[in-house]
Amino acid sequence: MNNTETIEIIKTFIKEKAKKEEYLTHSFFDKIKNEIVNLVRIFPGIAEKDDRTLDHLYQTSVKEFQSVNPIDIDPSNSLTKKGLPIWLTEERKKSIKDDYIKRYMTFLAKKGRSEKVLSEISTSSEKILSKLGDPKSEKSFYIKGLVVGSVQSGKTGNFNAVINRSIDAGYSLIIVLSGIMEDLRSQTQLRIEEEVIGEGTVDVTKDRTGFKGVGEIRRFGEMGDQNVSQVFSVTSYKSDFKKSVKDTVFSLNNKNILVCKKNTGVLKNLLIWLSDYLNENKEKHDIPFLIVDDEADNASLNNLGKKGVEYASAINGHIRALLDLFTKKSYLGYTATPFANVLQDRNQTIALKWPVTYKMNGEQVLKEFNQVGNIFPDDFIELLNTPSNYVGAKQIFETVFEDNIKLPLVELIHDTNIEFPSHVPKDEKSDRAVTKYDDFPVNLPRSLIEATQCFILTIALRFSRLANMTDSGFLNPHHTMLVHISRFITWQNKTKELLIEYLWKLESDINNDLPNNSKLIYGTLEKTWDKYYAAIVHNIRAYLPEGYQDEFLLPKTFNDIRPFLIDAVKGIEIKAVNSATGDKLHYEKDNNGNGKKIIAVGGNRLSRGFTLEGLTINYFIRNTNFSDTLLQMGRWFGYRPGYLDCCKIFTNTDAVNKFDATTRAIEELEIEFKKMSRLERTPADFVLRVRKHPGTLKVTRPSILKNTKLVNWxxxxxxxxxxxxxxxxxxxxxxxxxxxxxxxxxxxxxxxxxxxxxxxxxxxxxxxxxxxxxxxxxxxxxxxxxxxxxxxxxxxxxxxxxxxxxxxxxxxxxxxxxxxxxxxxxxxxxxxxxxxxxxxxxxxxxxxxxxxxxxxxxxxxxxxxxxxxxxLSDEKQKEVEALFRNEILEDYKKKGILNPEQKSQKTTIPERVYREAxxxxxxxxxxxxxxxxxxxxxxxxxxxxxxxxxxxxxxxxxxxxxxxxxxxxxxxxxxGEYLHGDYDIEDEIDETEEWDESMEATDE
Structure with missing residues (x-):
């Protein structure tokens, strides 16, 4: 039995002992140690472990348990259209097998997820499935929903739970739309393989395939349990849906899942293949079809609908045509920034034809498709709440209603105005045009030099904690620094060159200078440590929000990390992630289990959806005026077990002000959403609220409000x-x-x-x-x-x-x-x-x-x-206070909180309770x-x-x-109608993929 499995067994025993305790102290864990160690010794493969190893595994188990046990999470909130049929009744659940979802939940449990988080993933995914169309229905249906979750908070984990449940329930074709960048599509493909399919690419560098993830827990089909149909993926890590793929074995008689990016060539191939696959004399497929649209506010929306019912933007038109090829279909969007989705065009006409041209036998062919009216989430919107160990915008930037101490992660910089311009003259539209300029920075700004030094220090700090985290499922072996300076490729590539040059000198100095010489590099790094880390590493627990506990955040000094600096600076890769360089981010481990060390210089490719493993240092001076774009750039949000105090955000005052404003707008709309959920309101009600919210014009791209001269506030x-x-x-x-x-x-x-x-x-x-x-x-x-x-x-x-x-x-x-x-x-x-x-x-x-x-x-x-x-009168005050406390009491009871009556009486009553009366x-x-x-x-x-x-x-x-x-x-x-304000903003230019001719549908 390996060490990870041993830790899981120990935690199981700790959990049983802890149920009898109201408060868990360090002495409690010391008291039960010998008893639990003796209990686990009876298991095969554990008895052979020596006392020192078992002591390490016990201490690791305790730290994991202490870190996970306090985690809390509120149930998701819903807005549902009146009369939407909720088909997944208790009786119906009995007839649905739980093979895929049970395997997936077991997989998540083995990764050390909190029981409360697992329970919420299970519950919310079931709620979402129940609102999608019934795959066993004899009648046609078209259901449209949207799931909203915070940036980097676990939305992919939730939609993989929904996908697993939908396969169990009977959906036989699932298409996952994963953004506009191939990097994100490939990353999503790997997640789907690991968490749904159970097999696929296990080593991207060697192109090696095999069983993985859920497939190591239980296998289906010919290679496993033949009573359960195996789901197939026609796409792969290396290949989207194109000609060479569609000609392979792809039968709609199987259960299929495809991971595709939002690219007109890809979607065109899907349209033509699915229409050609129709049986003779049939206009539509009868199989239940689900589209899961990740980053649903990006590229999917119809920005042209306001011109008239005959207009649609390209990706939107293709998605609507795809949906119309099926009689039973559900569309489910996922986003962290729902503003655009609820402001999008709501064209209801369904008689439109969508023209698609392609080559057949060398000739240009025109084929017209019908379209569904829109992909607006009329039927339901689900808001996923974050667990208490999530660090997001509200833990860092300004809030009004969330009364929590802010984590001191932001470092303001003032030396980048000249070195890294974020714009070019208006007559220069392409990235290539920027190459004509000769005013590239000669040297890195001082702030970027210090940020790079901080990256080295964080790697050394994390290395110094490895002994305590070895064998822990919380250990992330990777280290990443994000440098986000501009959307222009030329500036990204020049920055990469300068960083390579500086890092070469830094590594040379660390390897050759005397560690105790305070006048050379070690002295410089100690000053950087004192400036950025000494205080927060010592005091990090004072800043942790309620419900956030991390026993692996051990205090360290510069003397503790000094011996690790040589290894820390060794082997760092610097990549400019854009279409010009072709640099890719791969996070595989080496043969010794060590992770990657990467400085990623990027623009739009690293702005949406893409997960940067072990991200600690963020150098962010990218200029944008749109709050949804800004939030999506927040790759630093998420979970940082064992290294939260390593994280830094180097940015400027302008970005902080925009993040503050954005965080407040998000906070206000979340509160409004939850209130509407309590009152059983509908998505349409929320739409009206967002449209009239005073901050709406500042939170999304102007193309969403194009041609709108008057706006309701x-x-x-x-x-x-x-x-x-x-x-x-x-x-x-x-x-x-x-x-x-x-x-x-x-x-x-x-x-x-x-x-x-x-x-x-x-x-x-x-x-x-x-x-x-x-x-x-x-x-x-x-x-x-x-x-x-x-x-x-x-x-x-x-x-x-x-x-x-x-x-x-x-x-x-x-x-x-x-x-x-x-x-x-x-x-x-x-x-x-x-x-x-x-x-x-x-x-x-x-x-x-x-x-x-x-x-x-x-x-x-x-x-x-x-x-x-x-x-309010005295009587009215007492009435609304009693009503609020009763709601809180019921909520506490549902969440299983101890002494709910006592705690509900101590809960502070917010101003809204009185104001709303x-x-x-x-x-x-x-x-x-x-x-x-x-x-x-x-x-x-x-x-x-x-x-x-x-x-x-x-x-x-x-x-x-x-x-x-x-x-x-x-x-x-x-x-009230107000004139559209002039916010001095232009629409963002997407750093899209180069057109790939191989993606074109063709018969040649």
């Missing part, structure tokens, strides 16, 4: 907050305060103190509120004109006619005396601390841009959720007066802050004014 059922402030302009701060005091003076006779004595309340009509909103302010990120316009439109429809301004009077800051504010009594100011951590991106933005924003957990300025209960005739604007002494850390011996205050002559005795505006739900949504 709405603030109904939203909390709008000022989360960023201009802090270095003394005139702006003072003017805002004086204007606010003037308003207080004018409203003196209209101000009352609320019954809780925590607020001054001012009742206003719409015009008075608008006058208040027009006062001078120091806001950096709120669109006051759009808010005013929405309020005016709402008033025209007899909504939001009455407003209350509530000035918070109780905080934790200094006292603002009544004579300074013009109010009757003293106010204790709210506290919002300025950025503390040195070298953090928020601190950098504070000093370089003069902008104060999120600096710790979230950008939320709301003091407490109950602040938004001011307009407000009348649609009332709005609430809460004013938070924040202590500028706290913002500038006065008295904290922060010399940089003191100098900033003195240099800009800022009066810290006046407050910083922030707003939180609560809009209630309004039905029907008043919306």
């Amino acid at each position: 709405s603030y109904q059922d939203q909390l709008v907050q000022t989360t960023k402030f201009i802090i270095n302009d003394a005139v702006k701060l003072t003017t805002a305060w004086e204007a606010f005091k003037g308003f207080i003076k004018d409203q003196k006779n209209n101000i009352i103190k609320n019954k809780g004595q925590d607020f001054y309340l001012i009742k206003l009509d719409v015009q008075q509120l608008i006058d208040f909103l027009k006062l001078p302010n120091a806001f950096e990120n709120i669109e006051i004109p759009q808010i005013i316009k929405f309020i005016e439109i709402a008033k025209e429809k007899n909504k939001l006619r009455n407003w209350t301004i509530a000035i918070k009077t109780s905080g934790k800051g200094k006292v603002l005396f009544s004579e300074k504010s013009g109010l009757d009594e003293n106010i204790t100011l709210s506290e919002r601390s300025g950025p503390i951590q040195k070298n953090s991106h928020y601190r950098d933005i504070f000093f370089t841009k003069g902008v104060f924003g999120a600096s710790g957990k979230s950008a939320n300025i709301v003091g407490a959720g109950k602040d938004f209960s001011l307009l 407000m009348s649609d005739d009332e709005g609430l604007l809460v004013v938070y007066l924040m202590d500028l002494d706290t913002v500038f850390r006065k008295g904290e011996n922060d010399l940089e802050m003191d100098e900033m205050v003195a240099k800009n002559r800022i009066d810290t005795d006046i407050p910083l004014i922030g707003y939180a505006i609560g809009f209630p739900p309004i039905s029907p949504d008043p919306g």
